[in-house]
Amino acid sequence: MPSTDDDIAIRTTDLRKTYNSEVAVERLSLAIPTGTVYGFLGPNGAGKTTTMRLLTGLTGPTSGSVRVRGVDVTDRRALASRIGYLPETPPLYEEFSAREQLEYVADLRDVPQDVARDRIDGYLDRFDLRGDADKRIEAYSKGMRQKTAFVQSVLHDPDVLFLDEPTSGLDPRAARAIRRSITAFADRGTTVFLSTHILPVVEAIADAVGVLFDGRLVAEGTPEEVQNRAETGASDSLEDAFLAVTSDHRSDAPHTGE
Numbered sequence: 001m002p003s004t005d006d007d008i009a010i011r012t013t014d015l016r017k018t019y020n021s022e023v024a025v026e027r028l029s030l031a032i033p034t035g036t037v038y039g040f041l042g043p044n045g046a047g048k049t050t051t052m053r054l055l056t057g058l059t060g061p062t063s064g065s066v067r068v069r070g071v072d073v074t075d076r077r078a079l080a081s082r083i084g085y086l087p088e089t090p091p092l093y094e095e096f097s098a099r100e101q102l103e104y105v106a107d108l109r110d111v112p113q114d115v116a117r118d119r120i121d122g123y124l125d126r127f128d129l130r131g132d133a134d135k136r137i138e139a140y141s142k143g144m145r146q147k148t149a150f151v152q153s154v155l156h157d158p159d160v161l162f163l164d165e166p167t168s169g170l171d172p173r174a175a176r177a178i179r180r181s182i183t184a185f186a187d188r189g190t191t192v193f194l195s196t197h198i199l200p201v202v203e204a205i206a207d208a209v210g211v212l213f214d215g216r217l218v219a220e221g222t223p224e225e226v227q228n229r230a231e232t233g234a235s236d237s238l239e240d241a242f243l244a245v246t247s248d249h250r251s252d253a254p255h256t257g258e
């Protein structure tokens with residue numbers, strides 16, 4: 001039976017994005033089922049951030065289309081309450097405290113005040129931020145900023161969550177708290193689109209993996225399928241598979257720098 005927009009949380013059709021003569025994303029067609037944790041992999045410059053920006057409607061495609069939960073991403077108003085986005089460089093107000101930042105974002109997303117207060121307290125505890133919650137963000141470490149930014153992306157309980165390197169700069173305890181949160185969201189039916197270079201994280205929590213190389217999807221499937229397809233031999237890890245599928249295509253690249 002063909003899948004419908006009810007089952008498919010993220011659907012892209014022949015997505016293409018160019019910057020002048022540079023092709024950043026080429027003929028990308030994705031159909032990611034609701035509730036999936038999708039690990040989005042690719043070497044530096046492959047087009048992952050560009051894809052995230054296309055999927056969240058922050059940049060328009062040169063051609064092709066994107067629907068998230070059945071809504072065309074050009075309809076930003078309809079989409080805002082349904083998606084959460086943690087970008088590579090999260091927007092935080094330096095002069096705010098974490099609590100002020102989170103209250104501000106909850107208000108923007110129309111989360112009722114009492115619900116917001118409870119959620120914020122819960123997240124501040126879970127991420128060991130409660131003691132620093134009233135300090136200005138300008139005095140925060142990279143990890144404290146990253147945790148605050150993660151919380152702000154999930155405060156409104158979005159249906160689809162886009163995360164760009166969510167565990168970047170985090171110590172093992174904080175990274176584990178984020179991984180557990182991602183899994184808990186997915187268990188409740190949230191779809192998580194996760195871009196990261198940390199392959200063990202993908203191995204641990206992703207249901208499906210897509211590998212982008214030079215703007216094109218060069219492998220897709222469960223982590224096991226991608227590993228098997230790469231035929232890496234004895235040591236079957238996602239890292240071996242990643243290196244195999246991206247080097248298979250390396251000869252097509254105009255210049256590898258190696």
Ligand SMILES: Nc1ncnc2c1ncn2[C@@H]1O[C@H](COP(=O)(O)OP(=O)(O)OP(=O)(O)O)[C@@H](O)[C@H]1O
Pocket residue numbers: 019022023024042043044045046047048049050051
């Ligand atoms: N605003 C822009 N203007 C021009 N070119 C851009 C722009 N954004 C991205 N590109 C180009 O598009 C290609 C893909 O970049 P992108 O940032 O999407 O890759 P990435 O996979 O996220 O890389 P990384 O893992 O290093 O963050 C690169 O060649 C990059 O130079």
